[in-house]
Amino acid sequence: MDMNKMEYSHDCGLAKVQKLVGGKWKLVLLWYVSETPRRFGEINRTFPELTQSMLTKQLRELERDGLVHREVYKEIPPKVEYSLTELGKKFEPILKYMYDWGEENL
DSSP: OOGGGOOOOTTSHHHHHHHHHOSTTHHHHHHHHHHSOEEHHHHHHHOTTSOHHHHHHHHHHHHHTTSEEEEEEOOSSOEEEEEEOHHHHHHHHHHHHHHHHHHHHO
């Protein structure tokens, strides 16, 4: 890919990806649920600086965009788990690369 020949448009691939994962918490949420399915409470405890309403909003957007699957178990109290969809799993190598780049360079 020749970086000098790439042209920006509002619907280019990079702009589309940015729309999907552009939320403040989306990348770290995707990274966290990529390891194993995670319960809502576990995610909430892991990111104490993230309000419950913002966590819900970010997870719903990731679910709406097809990157995260939400599984509701009919138990009392209700159990909800989040995991990556097949589309989300295709994004894992990018997350790993970004993680590694951040560890090495920042």
